[in-house]
Amino acid sequence: MAPRKKQNFKARRGRPEGGRARFDSPKHAQNKSGRKRGGDNHVRRSHGIRKLKATVEKNPKGFGFLLFDGKDQEDVFIPPRQAQALFQGDRVAVTLSGQDEILELKVLEHRFRELVGRYSPNPAGNGGWVLYERKKTRAEVYLPTFGGKRPPQNGDWLRVALTFHTSGPFPVTGAIVENYGTTLPFTADLGMIAAEYNLVEHHTAASEQQAMKLPALPAPEDMASPKRVDLRQVPFITIDGETARDFDDAVYVERDRSGFILWVAIADVSHYVQPGCAIDKDARERGTSVYFPERAFHMLPRALSENLCSLKPNEPRLAFAVKIKYDRNGVPGATELFEAVIQSRRRATYTEIFAEWELNRKNSDWEFAQHFGLFLALRKARLERGSIDFDLPEPELRVTPEGEVLSINQRPRNDAHRLIEEFMIGANEAVTRWIMERSWPFVYRVHDDPSPESLEGFRAIAATVGVRFSSKEAGSQKFMADIIRRLEGHPAQALLNMSFLRSLKQAVYSAEHGTHYGLASEAYTHFTSPIRRYPDLVVHRMLRMALQTERDRQKKPKTLVLENIEKDLAEVAEHCSYRERLATEAERESIRLKQVRAILAHLGSDFEAKVVGFSQNGIFMQIDEPYCEGMIPKDSLTDDMYEFDEEHMTFRGRRKKVLYRVGDRLTIQVVKADLERRQIELKLLPTTRQISPR
Template sequence: MEGRKPSDPQPPPDTLPDPSSPPRAGGLPDRETLRRFVTEATGRVGKREIARAFGLGPEHKAALRDMLRELALDGALVPAGARRFRASTAMPEATVVQVTGTDPDGDPIARPVMWEGDGPAPVIFMHPEQKGRPALAPGERVVARLKRVGPGRYEGRTLRRLTDAPGRVVGLFRATPADPAAPPRRVQEAGRIVPADRRSKAEWIVPAGETMGAETDEIVVAEPLPMAGHGLKPVRIVERLGPMGDARSVSLLAIHTHAIPHQFSADALAEAERARGVSAEGREDLREVPLITIDGADARDFDDAVYAEPWSGPEGPGFRLIVAIADVAHYVRPGSALDSEARRRGNSVYFPDRVVPMLPEALSNGWCSLRPGEDRGCLFVEIHIDAEGRKLRHRFGRGLMRSAARLTYDEVQAMAEGRQDSALPEGMLATLFAAWRALSTARAQRGTLELDVPERVVRLDEAGRITAIEPRIRHDSHRLIEDFMVLANVAAAEELERRRRPCLYRIHAPPSPERAESMRDNLSAMGFTVPPVGTLHARDLAGVLARAAEGDAPTLVSETILRAQSQAEYSPDNIGHFGLALSSYAHFTSPIRRYADLMVHRALIGMGTHPPDAMPAADAAKLEEIGTQVSTAERRAIQAERETTERYVAAWLADRVGSEFSGHVSGVTRFGVFVTLTQTGASGLVPVSTLPDDVWTHDDKTHTLRGRDSGLVLRLGQPVTVRLAEATPVTGGLLFTLTDPPPAPARRTRGQRPR
């Protein structure tokens, strides 16, 4: 199984860039800033008014025209007379939408594929398909004609289907018992499918003869069948994934729900099997350098190795570091079948029982894995840092290396603490940790965002049964590798900038104004002060986290800050990385499992030359498209992994319905509160219908749910005790009830003064 090394935060879904920030010096404002300007202007706005407001010159004329045209095509702006525009207050008449689920009646619900407005995307209730056409299923994209029916609500009619194949339904099959007394149905029903996606509120009917022999409580994949009108829609089962009771079926459920590519083409497999070792010609020989790999105990491939030694130069004492990365670009050439498969997948996807790799095993666990004692091609960066961890210089090269040792995080930590004899040359481990402490000093000085949000680990036995669900332990050995990798990634971005080569940056925008203000309000209520939106830096939030660590609710503060963050993504347009407090950052260290890293390798290889494994000009011209593609694949993987963990947790807790658990309120909505359990990190809903009889009011700004008559208040972070009422493994859903509602605040009598 591949070992994953997260080298930047994984915050929640995207928000837009800060529109209150000034435009970039000497350039156009970003799309959202421009849209906001037109929105807030009085009357119609033209290019003259925009140029005057943002100080644009003739050199910006063409780019401004193109941006305005794009905004108009997207429906964000509406033409208003000769070369004038006004803000759009509604969705365009026709747009591309994606089906996300079904309503309780079985009719599809969708959302726009492109949504850049404030707040959540509008909900689109699609009309049933015409007679003789299969119903729309989750995942399908169509061009829809829209009609506004209320705030954030539209009706949609399909104009054209865009997906090549019909959408698929993944869920749990349940056979329908025969009932001779039942009235005849329009469709003779053999069973129903309970969708695995929580957004699908309706079941699907499986007609007689379309079950493929599936049995009750079996996970299946089905395709919609033609049917006209409203009501539950029929499907045909096309694949059986296994019984729900089999823990190994859970990851298959996620793979099919999210349409994750998991089978390689014959051509890609053949290319991987033809791979052989690299020669030393044209490479720097690093085989005498004792580079080592440090990974998880269950890792089967090792794509990064590290080395450190003391060093002293004109700037004073410091360290010489080497980070060597598997030379994946040597094997995965542009335009090859392997390249096509890797780009389609975007990244590897990790589940408790399996990995869906980006590359075939012959490469990912073979020639691209830095196995100890075996010669391997690599790309390396040699970096000199001073005693304070500041990077002084770096040098990239293509090398031939031989790993001196394969170590695990636990082993390295035990060696560092003296609990285990070191397997490394004398002094090497101490030097690695000394260099890391220097890097830690530099990281603390720039103020990176280190959120304390526990990650859950699902432990399985050889039969696939769950043995434990527990928090993942993070050692200093983890942090050592992460900081070495971050330093190498910074060097890669800076090198490509210096050489004026195309670069697919890893970017992370600051919180949007709306989320930042909400975060400020919540942190203020907890006693923490945060600067205004326009002056907010990661070090400000790092200071809040440091102070929170000394208090009673560090996890709540981390969750509050995490909730405000935008999603890191890949782009050729560098806006920096807010969370890491870095101006330039590119992923370079994991080309086995991330296509973005492979693109960075190709750009580095191609500096000044045009070898066959460098980035071709066609790809350089499509970096924005590739960045969007791999960012989307990454989000798909994160969602699939999260849902899989939730399903495992629900299966783990299914036998404990009725048990009580301690936890805290982690989300507040108008329909109830979400509670996260202390022991497992599992989250579930306490529906408002199960709360004490009262009129409950939701306050979005204070994240509270308040009972009008009782005065009871449920607020974010509040410790609670809950009873498990329901666990549904197929969706991963948990339902709780409060065992002891919090006491109502004391009421003052007339004339009583507050103390």
Template structure:
């Protein structure tokens, strides 16, 4: 059996006290000539991953023994930063003079210099191992002698020098995409070339397009993908129907947002003679059309997910598939993968079937019209014939929710901004998106289907892709406990924290003014859910088994899950396939998790952009808000209805000298002892809107009135 990376590291830690060359290490570990090629590849992987350091004369060493660390740089607007080590040890402070040529997000090698009194150790970056970004977005500017690009990202504090021959017809003031060509001297600016001109900031659509370029989101599909999609036949043959479970006469339908076009799930319900429920979750069979290793499949993996920006959707799959052939449109035959679950009166799944199927959706419903029926009991033409099924679904979904909560599942009901645009992309209004019983109905049914599929595959003990959520870091929960204690809430979150314990705490803050803020702070204290083949359960949901099966039109992991389920119909993979998946699935999980994170950040960036634009004509207006963050130079206030944040600078409060109390999450007047603390309600006046940096400045409304007097 080939030697593993862990075995190599353990041997170096326990048996070798000095740096060695790779051949010497192979001799010490008694690696045979037949194993040497594989061994050498494993060592190279360990070097690229940062677990081993390559020294002079090609010697290898362990980072810890050399006072070196490998990690990711988190830079700040102030020019300094912190390196978050890959090994999970504490952050390392990097002074601005010790940043070298590293930029925010880069994977770097750090030499640890010293430990600061009571603070994190200090280090210096000695090598950039991997750039987080190959391109920079910014504005082209020019002096008398040369041009430069000022990055949009405030965490990139160095301008990019652009030689005259690298302008690429760009004009001063335009937003551009820059590729860094060289940066070897930290005392000089990096040099780059303009590879794309986005346009002038005031031009229509350039604001969102700039964010799309910043996150390197793909707008167009490659020609090879388009050619494959054009060959996709929407017609379903009788032979294909014969190979599937025929649910075309079943009363199933979709419930989606009003503007949705990619309908990937339909639901059905029946009451059985034994009194049990038969819940059907029918998912578009995207894997029938997207074959493994095709150009379409490779592009879908590279995208990882559909991205829902404030004004558009950047789909994972071309629209002919996502909005047409795969979309579960009403009164049209569609290929699906169905999960039918029989539930008893206690909502326990007593039997289930997971099988390829064909359906014909009876209706395309929206969350709003279903909720209107729940609220009033009045039907509409669109709902006719579905009233009884909807009533049963509401009853079952509420029982499922109650059961899930009783088992400790966390439910962060965080308010979300709903940005309303006109046809030209101008912002009309901002509201808080309502969370309706109709939303919860679909959520509960999808959660149950995902859980059932995961449990089914776990019993087969075969390689699979799970959606997992690790237990929280005790140190982060300790910090959270200290924070909320300052807000007047007592909680004991020790080493053995459970979802039920957190759930009980969340009940304390339910319906309190600071509930949204505390929910958000707790969510930040938890780890992020990811995709991986190792099933460690889902902490937040309090599920021992969970996957993503229900959205293959917009999420690549769901597409993979469908593909694997088909292969497992006989209970196991071939030996060759088993070994291939053991190697391949971890990487697919990493890509999907990374793409999900990028999509979320891009979505938030476009919402923030439109929120700031909305405030442009609100200068001088007063709003109610809650203090959402406290920093040495002021505090951030989140406006309650609009959910946009702005900064109140301490220099703008003139009734006292205010001192930052870090441990108390507040600022306190030196003489009056008056304080402003995280979670406090305040009234603020808008005094500045910075469209370029997407930032707002506020002053306290009461303080402003006093000034005018």
């Protein structure tokens, strides 16, 4: 980051909906909004003065954007001169004019505590610079001194703590925490990503002390409370991954004359974590657990997340239970809520249950036959109403506790995963309907409809691979859900699924009711994971408040009290939406870093890989094992002059007419694995066979 210059913040809108493109210049970025900015056809909406919160995204070219939390505010372009005073990821409060000019901007918090980058000595004198460079951003941090440590050498990897300044020549300076030398070790990965995203592994001392004082098992007087229903006779089962330790949910299904009864029991975290206590303050600040390849950063201390609140088999646990009646077609009926005591009968894995299902598909006497019967009915009903069923491939990593990669494969998904997903969706919808009928404040999970512009962009991409539909059809959520289903087995399925996902708006938490586009749901929340998501914990508190008021025949709180509750819920929703985005980005970045590390061991090796996409700069390839993506740069294709045909989504040679399409399998060689940019460069071998699946 260059020395500071005096700033006057003014900016204009300049980002197309659906995502920021790769811009070649600040002017290109500012004018890429798809709207004219002058002349007779220029129209600009006036919103009035607004005070909002946003996140700074810096571009390597020096300009930036303000990314707003609100679903109705378009991102604001920041020219390089003004962006100079801001750092990547800064959380800011901003006042916008009616014409989206920045009237006032205040940094609320800096996301970065530390960063890892390469050292470059200062040719003009003392100290030096640490260059932080990633695919989407770049920063230079000045090191005024070395703090008594051995002077680093040019190119050394340094971990530096950041200090931000409101005056002086440099907005940010660094102090060396650790010098890794010329090679960045895998042991640095976890701390590096956590510091970039302001994620803390260890809980506050007050939170840990409170957790240690909690009992190992539920207190007898809590289990015997007349407010609780004893459901220990219900044969609940937990179904999770092999390595899971925090069991949020347990399920059971029984049949009746009209169809099915679904029981879902969720860990009663809200019984132990009261609003404002040390654990609550810590959990609220975190917002969510974060899952890295090495280990998780838990929202709650382990005494709760892996013990007292975890629904372990054959141990009594306090739970919040919901009982939902469904007819034979999966249409929901009556819903009942209980503060309960349960005792799970079995801790099963997805792999175990799916294997049993494969053996018992036609066995109506199998103990879980009714579970899968309801699952199939719910899934059919959800898809018929227009729910979009993404089945995107995900990597599954095995690493040592220190962070060394052992393997990366495509994560398997089967009907046992889908069964639990359906039951959790059913429970989330049921409790939302229940509380809406009673008109209580609540935290909803909202996924707004995509904009016509973003759908039109997806329509254009789909047409390039032969999937055609009209703009009018794109406006039908049910039609788009059917399009995604029909893509199964298509060579461009992964490309189109990802393109459609990027065209959608981001789901958020909200204290105002809204629909969920992706699930085609009129009423949705997150209720089923209070061990790892703070909004779920808040939802439990609101459900308990409403349930106790109804059960004890109390009067509903006065309007002013409810308004204050709604105000606090709005703050929780905004904060947790932001923390969720940070966690998601950090998890993706940590996986990307491990994929680059995994491929480092294969430099110079040949692989067969699949074409999964194109850009003006080259061909994107997917390697099956280790499961990762890389790019063949256009400039490396020297046997011909290649052009990206965006209309048909192909790469075509001008002279030899060699054609590359999505889905082709090619032989490639690993050329470079860039830990800094977290990118993989590949080379197309001249003897490759183009194996087209069409």
